[in-house]
Structure formats: structure tokens, C-alpha cells
Amino acid sequence: MYRRNSDELQAARTQLVSYSARLLADGLAVGSAGNMSVRAGDIVAITPSGIGYDAMRPDDVCLVALDGTKVDGPETPSSETPMHLAIYAATGAAAVVHTHSPEVVALSAARSELPAIHYAITGLGGPVRVAPYVRFGSAGLAAAAVAALDGRRAVILRNHGAVTYGRDLAQAYDRALLLEWLARTYRLALSYGEPAILSAAELDEVTAETRRRRYGERRGTRS
Numbered sequence: 001m002y003r004r005n006s007d008e009l010q011a012a013r014t015q016l017v018s019y020s021a022r023l024l025a026d027g028l029a030v031g032s033a034g035n036m037s038v039r040a041g042d043i044v045a046i047t048p049s050g051i052g053y054d055a056m057r058p059d060d061v062c063l064v065a066l067d068g069t070k071v072d073g074p075e076t077p078s079s080e081t082p083m084h085l086a087i088y089a090a091t092g093a094a095a096v097v098h099t100h101s102p103e104v105v106a107l108s109a110a111r112s113e114l115p116a117i118h119y120a121i122t123g124l125g126g127p128v129r130v131a132p133y134v135r136f137g138s139a140g141l142a143a144a145a146v147a148a149l150d151g152r153r154a155v156i157l158r159n160h161g162a163v164t165y166g167r168d169l170a171q172a173y174d175r176a177l178l179l180e181w182l183a184r185t186y187r188l189a190l191s192y193g194e195p196a197i198l199s200a201a202e203l204d205e206v207t208a209e210t211r212r213r214r215y216g217e218r219r220g221t222r223s
């Protein structure tokens with residue numbers, strides 16, 4: 001049941017403000033571009049449209065229901081609210097980060113995929129697809145993003161930006177940073193010539209080893 005003053009939603013609003021400031025500081029967006037959201041039960045807290053990240057306060061963060069109905073907040077929700085809601089509907093995401101970061105935008109204009117230039121891409125589910133261009137804020141963009149996210153935790157939007165999601169805002173944000181780093185690394189590699197790309201089998205091996213080590217850690221903390 002929705003309670004608009006619940007501790008969880010207030011924490012989400014505060015967290016969105018602090019991560020918005022990081023979005024600028026980390027160069028993942030400029031001005032009020034990009035947007036982020038956190039899901040708490042049936043409610044999504046999402047950054048507002050048209051407020052510069054450096055001026056945003058927790059009360060400016062909008063609360064919307066999963067069907068898009070606005071339930072609280074003085075400002076207009078992000079124009080990409082339909083895309084955020086579509087991702088919550090299609091995945092187990094608890095937070096979504098949408099950036100306009102330069103490396104992924106540049107790649108999106110020239111490539112159809114970010115290939116496995118480094119094994120860390122397994123953290124995003126593998127090579128990251130570039131979704132076809134569709135106008136910002138549209139249902140078509142939401143559908144294109146969800147389709148290209150199949151089996152992935154990140155998608156690049158052609159001539160637009162990127163979206164990552166995670167079990168919380170910290171994880172979704174770290175994935176946005178990782179994605180930008182991978183795109184930059186790929187561009188640097190291209191400057192040397194045709195880079196070697198990891199195969200699906202090599203990526204599977206990394207994923208299996210990562211799982212094995214996590215399992216070992218969990219056992220370790222229990223004993």
C-alpha cells in the first residue's frame with residue numbers, strides 16, 4: 001500500500017538528489033539531461049523534468065504509480081517516465097539510470113553494439129546492443145529499449161544515450177559508469193587498429209568463475 005511519506009520513499013528521494021549531483025560531477029550528463037528512478041513497492045520515485053541537477057531538492061522528486069499516474073511531487077516527472085516504467089515492468093529492476101554520456105552517444109552513432117572489449121562487460125550481461133533511434137519520451141523508445149535489454153542490464157540508445165538498471169541505485173549507477181568506461185576503452189582500442197574481442201565462450205567462463213567466487217564468499221561469511 002502506498003504511503004507517500006514512507007521512510008523508503010523519502011530515502012529514495014534523497015538518494016536520487018545526491019546521485020543527480022554525481023551524474024554531473026562524473027560527466028554522465030550536462031544540465032538537466034538524463035534521469036534516474038528508484039522503485040519502492042508500487043511507487044517509482046523519479047527525477048523531475050527541467051530542473052538542473054545542482055538545484056534539485058528531495059521534494060522536487062516525483063512519485064508515480066507503475067501505470068504512470070503521478071501521485072506526488074510539485075514538478076513534472078521526467079519525460080522518459082514511460083521508458084523507466086517499461087523497464088520496471090519487463091525486468092526485476094529496483095533502480096534505473098539514464099545518461100547522455102559522451103562515449104556511449106558517440107558509439108551509438110557509429111556502431112550497432114558495444115562488443116566485449118573487456119571481461120567486465122559480463123557485469124552488464126554481455127555485449128551491449130544499440131537500440132534503434134526513436135524520439136525521446138515516446139512509447140516507441142520505451143519499447144525499443146526494453147527489446148534491446150533482453151538478457152542485458154544495459155542498453156545504448158542510438159543518437160541519444162544509455163540506460164542501465166540494478167537491484168538498487170548504487171548498482172544501476174555503477175553500471176552506467178562501467179558502460180561509459182567500456183565505450184571509452186573500445187574507442188581507445190580502435191585507435192590502435194582492429195581490437196581483439198572476447199568470444200561468447202570466454203565471457204561464459206568469466207561469468208561462471210564470478211559466480212563460483214561469490215558462492216565461495218557467501219560460504220566464507222557463514223562459517
Ligand SMILES: [Zn+2]
Pocket residue numbers: 033034080098099100136160161
Ligand atoms: Zn535522454
